[in-house]
Amino acid sequence: MKSCQCIGIEREFNAEDAENELAAYREQGPSKTTQILIDALTEQGVEGRTLLDIGGGVGAIQHALLGAGAATATAVEASTAFARAAEDQARELGRSEQVEVRHGDFVELADTVPQHDIVTLDRVICCYDDMKSLVGLSATRARKLYGVVYPRDDWWAKLVARLGNFFFWITRNPFRVFVHPEAAVQRILDQAGLERVFYKRTFIWRVAVYARKS
Numbered sequence: 001m002k003s004c005q006c007i008g009i010e011r012e013f014n015a016e017d018a019e020n021e022l023a024a025y026r027e028q029g030p031s032k033t034t035q036i037l038i039d040a041l042t043e044q045g046v047e048g049r050t051l052l053d054i055g056g057g058v059g060a061i062q063h064a065l066l067g068a069g070a071a072t073a074t075a076v077e078a079s080t081a082f083a084r085a086a087e088d089q090a091r092e093l094g095r096s097e098q099v100e101v102r103h104g105d106f107v108e109l110a111d112t113v114p115q116h117d118i119v120t121l122d123r124v125i126c127c128y129d130d131m132k133s134l135v136g137l138s139a140t141r142a143r144k145l146y147g148v149v150y151p152r153d154d155w156w157a158k159l160v161a162r163l164g165n166f167f168f169w170i171t172r173n174p175f176r177v178f179v180h181p182e183a184a185v186q187r188i189l190d191q192a193g194l195e196r197v198f199y200k201r202t203f204i205w206r207v208a209v210y211a212r213k214s
């Protein structure tokens with residue numbers, strides 16, 4: 001992977017982190033915002049549909065939607081450790097046939113990733129510098145639904161991100177977090193022909209589902 005941010009991603013989302021996340025997921029299930037996204041997608045209908053889960057971590061959305069009747073899931077995951085954890089979890093649940101895990105930066109791989117019925121990016125946009133490419137390219141891969149979780153762009157969220165990035169800088173970690181403007185994300189999805197059908201704000205996150213305009 002060429003991008004500097006992906007080098008940071010490999011360092012930040014490392015083997016120890018993946019092991020802890022997988023253990024937490026196996027014990028407690030999806031996080032609160034992930035569950036909100038899962039419920040909103042399920043409400044729109046996932047039966048028989050294919051899922052592309054970009055930056056899906058250990059695979060919480062993949063297994064929830066497959067459990068709800070989705071046909072297959074493809075994960076594109078930039079972290080080697082999390083790609084392995086997602087494969088482990090699919091094997092553990094006997095779903096290796098239904099789940100394909102690809103390791104790499106989605107923006108670099110986009111040309112080789114076919115369209116899927118549902119595309120999800122759960123807390124991924126904030127880990128990537130080139131939001132326009134990530135959101136723009138992923139939107140073109142969504143045939144029916146597009147689900148996203150990303151941070152609120154209030155002043156205090158930007159301040160927290162700055163403090164976090166200062167910490168990464170002094171610890172010589174190339175990883176950075178990004179609070180991209182909501183209006184810019186919304187504009188890209190609108191131009192891609194997607195219409196917002198679900199929206200919820202939590203203290204930190206925005207959870208939204210878009211449907212392709214007919």
Ligand SMILES: C[S@@+](CC[C@H](N)C(=O)[O-])C[C@H]1O[C@@H](n2cnc3c(N)ncnc32)[C@H](O)[C@@H]1O
Nearest residue numbers: 055056057076077078079105106122123124127
């Ligand atoms: C904060 S974690 C969220 C993981 C999971 N979606 C969740 O909500 O628990 C962000 C994940 O996105 C992945 N990621 C970030 N940018 C990516 C990109 N351009 N392509 C693929 N994966 C990416 C990271 O490797 C990491 O696993």
